[in-house]
Amino acid sequence: MNLLIAGAGAWGTALAIQASQRHTVTLWARQIDHVQDMVHQRINHRYLPGIALPDSIALSNAPLHQLLPSTNLVLLAVPMASLRGLLTDLATCASHAPVVWLCKGFEATQSLSADVPSHGLLAHEVQQQVASHLHAGVLSGPSFAQEVASGLPAALVAASQHAHVRDALVQAFHGGSLRIYGNDDVVGVEIGGAVKNVMAIATGLCDGLQLGMNARAALVTRGLAEMTRLGMAMGARADTFMGLSGLGDLVLTATGDLSRNRQVGMGLAQGQSLPEVLQALGHVAEGVYSARTVVQRAHGLGVEMPIAQAVVSVLEGKVNARDAVAALMGRGAKGE
Numbered sequence: 001m002n003l004l005i006a007g008a009g010a011w012g013t014a015l016a017i018q019a020s021q022r023h024t025v026t027l028w029a030r031q032i033d034h035v036q037d038m039v040h041q042r043i044n045h046r047y048l049p050g051i052a053l054p055d056s057i058a059l060s061n062a063p064l065h066q067l068l069p070s071t072n073l074v075l076l077a078v079p080m081a082s083l084r085g086l087l088t089d090l091a092t093c094a095s096h097a098p099v100v101w102l103c104k105g106f107e108a109t110q111s112l113s114a115d116v117p118s119h120g121l122l123a124h125e126v127q128q129q130v131a132s133h134l135h136a137g138v139l140s141g142p143s144f145a146q147e148v149a150s151g152l153p154a155a156l157v158a159a160s161q162h163a164h165v166r167d168a169l170v171q172a173f174h175g176g177s178l179r180i181y182g183n184d185d186v187v188g189v190e191i192g193g194a195v196k197n198v199m200a201i202a203t204g205l206c207d208g209l210q211l212g213m214n215a216r217a218a219l220v221t222r223g224l225a226e227m228t229r230l231g232m233a234m235g236a237r238a239d240t241f242m243g244l245s246g247l248g249d250l251v252l253t254a255t256g257d258l259s260r261n262r263q264v265g266m267g268l269a270q271g272q273s274l275p276e277v278l279q280a281l282g283h284v285a286e287g288v289y290s291a292r293t294v295v296q297r298a299h300g301l302g303v304e305m306p307i308a309q310a311v312v313s314v315l316e317g318k319v320n321a322r323d324a325v326a327a328l329m330g331r332g333a334k335g336e
Contacts, residue, residue, distance in 0.1 A: 001023045001024070001072045001073060001168075001171060001172055002023070002024045002026075002070050002071050002072045002073075003016075003019050003023050003024065003025045003026070003071070003072065003073050003074075003075065003172055004026050004028060004064075004067050004068070004071040004073070004074045004075070004097075005019075005025065005026070005027050005028065005075045005077055006028045006064065006074065006075065006076050006077065006078065006086060007028070007029070007075075007076060007077030007078040007082075007102075008027050008028065008029035008034060008035070008038065008044060008047070008059075008077075009047045009077060009078070009079075009145075009283075010044075010047040010048045010145035010146070010149075010283070011077055011102055011143070011145045011148075012027065012075070012077025012078075012102065013027065013044045013047060013048045013051075013053070013077075013145070013149065014048065014145040014146070014148040014149035015075065015077065015102070015148065015173070016053075016057050017051065017053065017054060017057070017148075017149050018148060018149070018151075018173060018176070018177070018178060019172055019173060020054045020056045020057045021054075021176065022175070023172060024056075024058075025056070025057050025058065026057075026058040026059075026060050026067060026071075027053075027057050027058070027059050027060070028059075028060050028061070028062075028064065028067065029059075029060075029061060030061070031061075032061045034046060035059050035060065035061040038053060038059050039059050042055070047145075047283070048145060048146070048149055051146075051149045051150065064086075064089055064090065064093065065089075065092075065093045068090075068093050068094075068095040068097065069095070071095065071097045072097055072168065073097055073098055073100065073168045073169070073172055074090065074095075074097050074098070074099045074100070075100050075101075075102060075139070076099065076100065076101040076102065076103070077102045077103075078101075078102075078103060079103055079105075079284045079286065080103045080104075080105040080106065080107050080108075080123065080286060080289070080290075081107070081108065081289070083101055083103055083107070083123055083126055084107065084126050084129075084130060087099070087126060087127055087130050087131040087134070088130045088131065090131060090134065091130055091131035091133070091134065096135075098134075098135050098136065098137065098160075098162070098164065098165040098168050099127075099131075099134050099135070099136045099137075100136065100137050100138060100139050100158075100160075100165065100168075100169060101123045101127075101136070101137075101138055101139075102138075102139055102140075103123060103286070104140060104190075104193030104194055104196075104197060104249075104286055105193070105194045105197060105286035105287070105289060105290040106120035106121065106122060106194055106289075106290045106293035106294065106297075107120045107121045107122075107123075107126055107293075108120055108289055108293070109292070109293055109296065120290070120292075120293035120296070120297075122187070122190045122191070122194065123138060123190055124136070124138070124186050124187070124190060135160075135162045135164070135165055136160065136162075136165065137158060137159055137160025137161075137162065137165040137166065137169070137186065138158075138159050138160070138186060138189055138190055138193075139156055139157070139158055139159075139169055139173075139180075140156065140157055140159065140189050140190070140192070140193045140244070140245040140249065141154075141155060141156035141157045141244035141245050141248060141249055142154070142155070142244060142248040142249045142251070142252035142253075143156060143249075143252075144252070144256060144258040144259075146258060147258075148177075148178070151176075151177050152177060153177045153178075153179075154177065154178055154179075155178070155179040155180075155181065155244055155248070156173070156178065156179070156180055156181070156244065157180070157181050157182075157183050157189055157243060157244045157245045158170060158180050158181070158182050158183070159182075159183040159184065159185060159186045159188075159189035159190075159245070160184065160186060161184055161186060163182075166182040166183075166184075167182075169182075170182065181243075181244060183240065183243070183245075185236055185237050185240045187231065187234055187235050187236040188231050188236030188237055188240030188241060188245070188246070189240060189245040191227065191230060191231035191234060191236055191241075192227060192231070192240065192241055192243075192245035192246040192249055192250070193245055193249060194286070194290050194294065195223075195226065195227040195230060195231075195290075195294055195308070196223075196227065196246075196249045196250040196253050196254070197253060197261045197285070197286045197287030197290055198261075198287045198290060198291045198294050198307075198308050198311050199219065199220070199223030199224075199226070199227065199250055199253075199254055199307060199308075199311075200250075200253040200254045200259050200261035200262045200265065200287060201261050201262070201264050201265040201268075201285075201287045201288070201291070201311050201314075201315070202219050202223060202254075202265060202307050202308075202310065202311050203216055203219050203220060203223075203254035203255065203262060203265060204254075204259075204261065204262035204263060204264060204265020204266040204267075204268075204269065205265040205266070205268060205269045205311075205314065205321040205324065205325065206219050206265070206269075206325065207262070207265070207266055207269070208265060208266035208267070208268065208269025208270050208321065209269045209321055209322060209325065211325065215325075216254070216255070219254070219307065220250060220251065220254050220255075222307060223250060223254070223307055224241065224246065224247060224250055226298075226303075226304075226305045226306075226307055226308060227241055227246060227250065228241040228246070229298075229303050229304070229305070230294070230297070230298050230301070230303050230305060231246075233298075233301040233302075233303050234297070234301070260281055260283055260284070260285040261285050261286070261287040261288075263277070263281060263285070264277050264278070264281065264285045264287065264288060265311075265321075267280070267281075268314055268315075268321055269321040269322075274288070274315060274317070287311075288315060291308060291311050291312045291315055292312050292315075292316075294308050295308050295309050295312050306328060306331060307328065310324040310325075310327065310328055311324075
């Protein structure tokens with residue numbers, strides 16, 4: 001297969017390294033200086049330092065439409081903020097290759113027109129607006145880029161309404177240290193990927209306050225309940241949230257030391273301001289940008305998400321971490 005991976009961040013680079021063992025891979029980046037540095041050093045110092053790029057990976061800054069004619073599968077390895085622009089570009093290209101995004105989150109809230117929702121959208125909702133004719137999907141699941149790039153075992157879920165898109169992802173990545181499971185519940189897979197980032201911030205707050213393992217387990221469990229309620233209200237299947245993109249990704253992101261969203265929560269709990277935390281992080285933490293949209297969409301659907309609401313209050317500086325936890329613990333008793 002010929003794979004085009006648009007976005008040379010940590011995750012895009014990690015998947016390029018994995019796929020290059022069996023396929024022809026082009027790793028594309030928007031910034032020419034980033035591409036030139038990777039060409040000369042054969043390492044992505046900016047996002048994945050210490051791991052060599054195989055010589056077989058082609059690196060490019062060329063216009064995407066020039067790279068598409070020979071491509072069998074396009075992966076968009078960019079943050080949610082960049083997805084709309086790339087999909088808009090691809091919509092004008094004469095390519096029949098499946099398009100798959102790797103981002104996890106909601107697009108920032110925006111008012112596009114009177115008949116377009118003003119709340120933030122999931123990736124498949126963005127695609128339906130700007131490139132509805134594309135056969136598309138999402139690749140998600142519990143995955144730290146550093147570990148995947150190093151060849152450590154991982155399992156991911158390929159979600160699409162189109163069987164041939166799922167099959168293309170299996171052909172591209174299944175084997176060796178990666179297992180790929182198919183799923184047609186795109187909504188559920190995307191909700192899991194978005195909400196787990198918000199819950200990881202909550203767990204980071206808990207860990208930063210040194211509240212113990214019991215509190216962490218409670219937050220993860222109740223966070224999964226909130227995720228499932230929102231997902232089902234948006235049309236997802238409940239069983240999806242017990243899979244890789246739900247429980248699996250939540251456990252990893254909420255407990256792993258490599259989790260950027262967990263680091264955000266820990267920094268806030270230790271008294272840092274949000275700008276200070278983000279500057280020290282140096283990478284995108286999607287939960288910071290998705291939290292308010294998660295709460296907005298839940299509210300619009302009549303779904304209760306107290307943990308997500310507490311995270312929003314802390315991120316916006318309305319309460320400190322300790323008071324947010326106290327408010328959660330002070331809620332009235334109810335059945336599980």
